[in-house]
Amino acid sequence: MDKPKLWTKNFLIVSTANFFLYFTFYLLMVTITIFATEKFHASPSEAGLASGIFVIGLLIARIFCGRYIDQIGWKKTLYIGFVLFLITTCLYVLVNSMGFLLVVRFLNGAAMGIASTATGTIVAKIIPNKRRGEGTGYYALSLTVAASIGPFLGMFITQHATFYMNFIVCIIFLAFSFIAVFFIKIPKLEFTKEELKKKKGLSLHHFFEVKAIPISIISCIIALGYSSILTFITTYAKEINLVYVSSFFFIVYAVFVLVSRPFTGRWFDEKGENFVMYPAILLLAMALFSLSQTHNGFSLLLAGALLGLGYGTTSSSVQAIAVKVSPKHRIGLATSTNFIFQDLGVGIGPFLLGYFVPLIGYRGLYMMMTVVILVCLFLYYLLHGRTAMCVNEDVKSKSA
Structure with missing residues (x-):
């Protein structure tokens, strides 16, 4: 019996989009403390807060996104998440104070929480049940590769160019993935009356x-x-x-x-x-x-x-x-x-x-x-x- 197809256009697009999300996350996670220290003379604790407050925003967004993603629609949530993540990443270029940086990091984390929850939910629907472990494993490679390339490239850019080049690289890649997600086709969500009642x-x-x-x-x-x-x-x-x-x-x-x-x-x-x-x-x-x-x-x-x-x-x-x-x-x-x-x-x-x-x-x-x-x-x-x-x-x- 033939296995259901895994490597579809939808699977490749959502995996690529997820890669650029986490690429941006890891690149900025390992370099933002250096930016805060050198640009605003932040103390170690303040620089650590600039890094960690991203995760706080991400967690809060995940909690509410998981609750409402079905009602809003998976694809619409994906678009909202990517638009917000791209906009908040662009805001890094305008940061001129430590307080502004903390606000941007929090909002950037919340935006990623929305976008990454959407990509994870969509790929779970796309992967055939009979290839659940294999498909999830391959999808997770997008995160793994991002976790190795992002920090490496971020430190390389920081050492050989201006720090703002990190932001520009992230913006370019996110813009590319934002365009790509428009070509994803997601099966229409259908819920029974009982399921809809439970969501209220x-x-x-x-x-x-x-x-x-x-x-x-x-x-x-x-x-x-x-x-x-x-x-x-x-x-x-x-x-x-x-x-x-x-x-x-x-x-x-x-x-x-x-x-x-x-x-x-x-x-x-x-x-x-x-x-x-x-x-x-x-x-x-x-x-x-x-x-x-x-x-x-x-x-x-x-x-x-x-x-x-x-x-x-x-x-x-x-x-x-x-x-x-x-x-x-x-x-x-x-x-x-x-x-x-x-x-x-x-x-x-x-x-x-x-x-x-x-x-x-x-x-x-x-x-x-x-x-x-x-x-x-x-x-x-x-x-x-x-x-x-x-x-x-x-x-x-x-x-x-």
């Missing part, structure tokens, strides 16, 4: 998909572990005199995600999520442990490879699971719920984990996070793994 009123149920919360909790903890690397790897590399080698860390990470993604996505669909999730969480723990013991370039890059196999796999798998366990008419909320928890982990990580660095150092921090991720392995079993195992066994027995 205000309650927690209207902002979060309850069935997606258990796996989203896992997503939050895994993202917390990733944030310890994303935030402190540069400073840690300086401390252990591996600055030059560390510049290749995320490149190695991206390479191993690219190499592993075709296999892990297929295994997810054919063998079930547990076959993928348990080894991936363990590999993430091994990456953190390797960082805690790093004394040379090889072990540092080994950690990058393990991170690609571990976090690169779990980040896409949890999204596929969130959609899989939720009702079809609540795909938008399921997508939003997972993203909210994931962003929460990345957002609170720098603030929360930063308190531990003066007490236990970077090696102690990564050892502590190794333990946290190992605990997450058992938590995954309790919140989802054992249920998924029973479902898979039922399916096998029925097919037999």
Whole structure:
């Protein structure tokens, strides 16, 4: 029996659009603190706020976007998100004070929250159910590649050109992707009277998909572990005199995600999520442990490879699971719920984990996070793994 087609025009367009969203996010995330410090002589805490307030705006927008995306319409929400993200990115060129920068960062984050929730919801509809894990995995590559190219290009531009060139590059790429999204064709949304009735009123149920919360909790903890690397790897590399080698860390990470993604996505669909999730969480723990013991370039890059196999796999798998366990008419909320928890982990990580660095150092921090991720392995079993195992066994027995 032939597999349903995955690489359609719609899938390619929405994946490309998502790449440029996250490309802009990561490029500005790693360079905006330098801009705030050099342009407005901001203190480290103020510069950190300029970086982190983006995530606050993003989280707030995701909560409300997940609630109303079905009523507004997926494609219309996508257009609104991209228009706002392009406009607020253009505003960076006009920033002339620290206060104005904070406002722009907050609005820019909110705009991305709308746009990225729309792209995630649309792609969940486009991907055939029989290729859910594989399709979500390939889609997540747009984020992974952006996470490696964005920071690299941002630092390169900052070192070899004026800082405003970063803004111009982002604006050009976003304008290109904005034009591309007009060619996406999305199936018309149809809801039963009962489903429409459930959408009325205000309650927690209207902002979060309850069935997606258990796996989203896992997503939050895994993202917390990733944030310890994303935030402190540069400073840690300086401390252990591996600055030059560390510049290749995320490149190695991206390479191993690219190499592993075709296999892990297929295994997810054919063998079930547990076959993928348990080894991936363990590999993430091994990456953190390797960082805690790093004394040379090889072990540092080994950690990058393990991170690609571990976090690169779990980040896409949890999204596929969130959609899989939720009702079809609540795909938008399921997508939003997972993203909210994931962003929460990345957002609170720098603030929360930063308190531990003066007490236990970077090696102690990564050892502590190794333990946290190992605990997450058992938590995954309790919140989802054992249920998924029973479902898979039922399916096998029925097919037999």
